[in-house]
Amino acid sequence: MNRAPGFNLSRRGLIRTGVGASLAVLGLGAGAQNASADVTATKRFDLAQPSYDLFRSKDTHGARVQQSFAFDWVNKFLFVATKRSGSAESAGDLCINKMDFDGNYLSYMHLNGFGHGVAFAALPSGSGTELWIECDANTNGYGTALAPIRYTANTTLDSPAASAAYQPISGATEYTCSVDPVYQRMIVRYHTSAGKRIAVYPLSAFETRSFGSPLVDFKQPTIAGTPQGYALYGSYMYYLTGDAYPGDGTPTGDGNSYVTSIDINTGTVKQGPVLTKAGSTLHHREPEGLAIYRTDAGEARLFIGFATGVEGDRRSSIFYKNALI
Template sequence: MSAHVSVTRRGLLKLGAGVAATAALAPAEAAAAAEGRFDLTAPSTSLIWKKPLRDGTVLQSFAIDNTNRHIYAVQLKNGGGSNAAGDLCVTKLSLSGSILGHMYLMGFGHGVQIGVEPSGTSAYLWTETDAAGAADGARGTRLARFRFVNGRTITPSSSGLTKYSLVAGASNTTCTIDPSTGRLVMRYHDGSGFRFAAYSQAEVKSGSKKRVFDVAQPSGLGTFQGYAAYGNFVYLLTGNAYHAGDNPPPGDTYTHCVDLRTGKLVQRARSVAGKSLDYREPEGMGIQIVNGAPRLCLGLASGPSGDRLASIFYKTKLI
C-alpha cells in the first residue's frame, strides 16, 4: 500500500440484511440473516469514479454509513512526514462522491481500514490509533472511536475519543464494522502473523473483550490493501498499483473470501474493476446496503502523484 443457497433463502438473506441496517437486531439474529456470501467472480459496477478527496494523497480505505448515505474515506495527510508520523485525513463524501467535510487525525496510523457507526444524522468512526513506528510507516496499536466533526483536528489524547485494547500486545490494529451483524472485526498482528478477531460492537463499547471468532489470515495472498465483513465471512483486498515492468494492466488485484468460523479461504478471484484507470492501486473495502440488498465495495486510487483520485466499485451477487 502506498506507504449454495436457494433463491428463497437468498431473498431472505437480503431482506435480513436490510432489516439489520435499519433496526437493532440482536447479533445472533443478524448473523443468521446474513449467512450468504458474495460471489467474487461476479462483475463489478461503478459507485463513484475518479473523485478528489480533501488531500492529494492516495486513498487508503473507506467505510459507508448506510443510514445517512455517506462515505468516509481515509488517506495520509498531505506532507512528507505523514507516513512516518501516522497523520491521516478523513474525507466525508456523498454517495455520488461530492466532498461534504473532513477531519485530521494526528498520530493515528496508516488507515489500512476504518469502520463507521451511524448515530442519528451523524456517525462515529472506528480507526486505529496510538501509532507506533514501523519499517513501512506508523501503524496503530489500539482502536479508537470518535464522532466525526467537520473541520476538527484530533490526536490520540483528544477529548471525546475512546480507546480500546482488545488483544494484549497487538500491533497493526485496524477494524471494520459489519452492518448486517453489528460485529466489529479487527485485523491485528500478534507477533507471529496477522489475524482477524470478531466481536459484538455493542459489547466492546460496554467493556467486553470476548471474541466471537479469531482466525489467522491465510498466507501468500499478496500485498494487503483492506477488508470488509458481512455475516460469517471477511473479504480481503490485495494487489499493487500498475507498473509497466512487473505489474502491467489489468494488474494483480485480487479479492478473497475467508470464513470467520474456520479461517478457511473459500474463494479468490482477480478483479479487473476500473481496469482503464491510470496508476490503479486497490485501496479499502466496505459494505453498502441499498433497498435491503448488500453490496461488496472495493476502492481504487488513480491519478498522478500529489493529485490522486478515488473510485469505488461494487458487487451484488450472493451465493
C-alpha cells in the same frame, strides 16, 4: 463496467450507537486466542461475477492516495481515509474525507498520529457519525489501539494514547477494524508476535465498550500480495491485495488486484484469490479498501476501492459486487 442505479443503503436493522466519543476509559479485554466458532453460516459474494461503478475519479481534500473507506449507513455518508499531504509515511497522519454517495467531497477532518488507515468503521450516532479507527501510531505508522472519534468537520485532532483508547485483544500490538452493518458485527485485524490474526465481535461490544471474548478468533491465512483492505459480511471475510500499475501509472493489462473470501468459522480460504478488473482503464489504480453495505431494496454489496489519478492529484474510485451464492 456498468453503474447500477438506486444506491440507497438499508434502513432495516439500523444501529444508532447513542454513545459519545470519550477516550478516557481504558478498555482491555482478555480476548480468547482460539475462540470457538460461533457465527451462523451465511451466503457469500461470488467474486468471479462482474463489478459495477459507484463512482470514478472523485476529488478528495488532499492530493495523496486513499487508504480505505467506510459508510455511515443511516445518515447516508461515505468517509474516505487518505494520507496527509506533507506527512511522512510513518507519522500516521490521516485525512478523513466526508463525501456523498455520488462521490462529491463535503468536508474533511485531520487526524494526527493515528495510523496507516488500512480499514476503519463509520457508525451512525444520531445525526452524526462515530469513527472507530486505529490510534497512537507506532514507529512504523500503524495504530496500537482503537479509538471512537466523533467526526467533526474541518477540524484537527491529535491521537489519544493507547492507554486512553481500547485494546480488546490482550497482547496485540496493532489494530484495525471494519463493520458489517447487515449482520451487526465488527471485524478486528490485529498483530501479535506470531503474525496477523482476525477476531469478530458483536457490534454491541463496541457500542457498550465491553468486549469480552470474540465470537471467532483465528490466524489469518497466508494470501500472496500486498494487503490493501478487508471487510466482513455474515460468516465470510473478504481480503484485498494488489499494487498500483508500475512505472508512471499507465494502465497495463489487468493489473494484480485480487479479492479473496475466507470462512471465519474455519479460518480457511473459500474462494480466490480472484482477479478483479474493476476500473482497469484508470490511471495508477492502486487497490485501497473494502466495505460492506446493503441498499434500501435489500441488496447486499461488496465495495472495492482504488486510488486513481496522476501523481499530485490522486482520486477516489469505488466499485461493487452484488452476486451472492
